[in-house]
Amino acid sequence: MPYSVVAIGTSWGGLSALTKLLGALPADYSIPVVVVQHRSKDSERLLVQLLQDATELGVCEIEDKDPLTPGRVHVAPANYHVLIESGYASLTIEEPVRFSRPSIDVTFTSAADTYRSAAIGVVLTGANEDGARGLAHIVKRGGRGLVQDPKTAEIPIMPAAAIRAVPTGEILPLDALAPRLIELSHERAPARAMREA
């Protein structure tokens, strides 16, 4: 079975990192991509526009129950959490988790629960520790955890926290993340054998 979702979480410095990463993915990239970027709760569609200008993939802001589509980048809307369900995304307005809504941990955890070993989580630059717990959950369920090398991150706090939480994660410089994601799109997800810890 191929991988079902690539979930990318980032905060401070994310726009620049995302444009580089998404810009290096081909238009026919076969795994749906979900982006959770912390931003102000009243920010409008500018992020989608800026990402669209940087990538060949189609970029859209998530609306409730949107199907997750290969070749598309699904961006978490400001002020909602995104839950990844089987084949689509749901939104919730539950309380912020560790001060964030959207919360990377919430999206990653739902990706792990839904897709188990077929989920890939990626943590990029950021100034808080959101994403670390979610990435650990993905890896615990047998999925892949990729982390931007903190040395290449505008703000190293978020990737460094992810590495502490997921010592077995793959640590890659920003430029190497897209090639690795392309490689993974041609691989099968590991057979689901991991036991719940």
Added chain:
Amino acid sequence: MVFSQHNLVTDRSFSEFNVILCRNVLIYFDKTLQSKVHSLFYDSLAMFGVLVLGSKETLRFMAHEDSYQQIAPPEKIFRKVK
């Protein structure tokens, strides 16, 4: 003026309304239940009545999608037109 409690999931249409406001409730329902509630809304709205959803909610893939016109997109305000 009548104030009344209505359960979206278990109760049926009990009047004809000109405006229904339902924001960020349906996101907690799965697609099957969303579809059921949208049928309830459709049955409860007067012709040219207005349904107002949350800013990230849609009528896509719902049976009555074609019965509404979106007023002033991207706002999620829909007028029942058939």
